[in-house]
Amino acid sequence: MGPLNCTANSLHILLRLLASKGIKNQQLPPMDLPADALFNSRSRVAVSQILNLLDWAQEQLPQQNLALDYGLALALHQETLFNTLAQGCALLREDNLLTRLFGLYQEDDGETCHIELRWRANPTVAEQLPASVLDVLVAWLHATCLPLTATSHSDIQLFLPQGCEQPQRYAAYVPLKIHFNAPYLAIRLPTRLLHNEADPHNLPQLQRELPPRPSMLVASKAANLLRAELPEPPSLEQLSQALSLSERTCKRRLQDSGTHYQKLLSELRLIQARDWLQRRVYNVTQLSAELGYSSVANFSKAFKKWCGYSPSQAHLAKNGSVSGTPAEQNKQLSEVDA
Template structure:
């Protein structure tokens, strides 16, 4: 087994909330599963799949409820998935929702491989175990499927239902809770996990889509995804920038020195990867700014400091260049968006 899969702590925190709602000792069960105290409090923290799978097993045993995953999905909101949740909520069609899910799902968990396949009259959303990785708990996969069906209903109305649902899990003694959630033809012990959706519904434009907000959150997702993948010179530079920006805008020479390179070598490495120091600096600042915007406790003046700007006005000018809005206008847009989630 190589490179154990991990999931966002906020995803595991939804299960903890479900346990507490049932009157169970969620803290004790987390400790039994091997979660460190406070591990679920870090919004950017990640939990090993072996630990979260053990927690699901303990939770099902303690609750006596094999449908626990379906119920836990109710404690998941777009904010659980950070920038991905905002990008999905702002997508202009269900097709966009699932295309973004496939592109960026590793930011939430790398335990599965996702695929969206276009067929003659439908779309098929497949989710399977990643080769060489531990198999997620069946209840976690139940929750995953239920979350995305609920997301569709949030955008299209409570009466929405997929064309069919296929789950690899064995058929439970009482399948009624699954039928109640999915309200669609349901196959257990299937060869693969699959949700099937009607093509016209998937492609129709949604009135509440916001392309700009979706694109802005994609900038954060791209940065997060790069940080999870194998190092490159671009990622090494971004990592150094995030460390040094609070001390003021670092020069290319300073970053090169931190990476034990000459300035010319740094420029050559970045050029070979199709970018430049100035571009990496601007993209890193933009992605971090959008990330900080979602943190209500971070003031605009604090953002300017964290991003290495000499003053708030310089930061405001740069932010308007990136988004077309001032920082205060953008934060108001986010507040309005949260109200609709």
């Protein structure tokens, strides 16, 4: 079996990530790279070289979630790969780098879908699934699938074949229910999610551009931490601590991404509210309490200001009977007392 290669763009993303953490190119260990690898993003680089560099960097920065950051950064640097999870599963059956690393096995009983990824032993990479590859993969998968799954995190389970001494480190990257030391690497989710189409309105309004600003890494992790605790979210101070940032730096990173703490929290709550209303999971009173609003009136006011129609019309909006989408109203979200 020949060596596995990828474009040098994946290397460039890792180098930029390391530079943001204080490791410059001059400090890097020797690497066996093509002559144009550092300036030509289309040059081909051995996957093993990137993984060796990642492992070396993790030794230099033992307290950083470097592999998880790298997986998230890879996702933020890419265009949309598929419009439904079913298309994503089909992509995993085509001939590409991911399918040369993993085999996909899928079971579906009509209600629940179990998607298992099995590591293909490769002497040029590793015989056993490396922990760093697992972290890169799960962070990348979550961020890639987010437009399809953002409002269904409580319905999705992740099974990891390794243990974890600090499971809380996954919270900013994969805010799902995670089962460690599982007999397989798998995702279990409702079958209905397989054919849901990607909806950009399921994501908060951030300044998304390619290549992304470095602050987008922080904003994406902040959104994940808030998404997991919408009824009783962490304060800005607690959020900053979870991200290993000062409160001032956290504020600045969010502002650089086109948002701020209260706006981000309000958007995430309202995105979740719209989904639950459209699927009639809760009525307005139940939903207000479930998402931590101080009153039904405050929730209804915020919801209508955000999307242009009342909560009672949400199920009609799903069918196109009511017009209105989140847009300029987002700038007013911080004024609403949630």
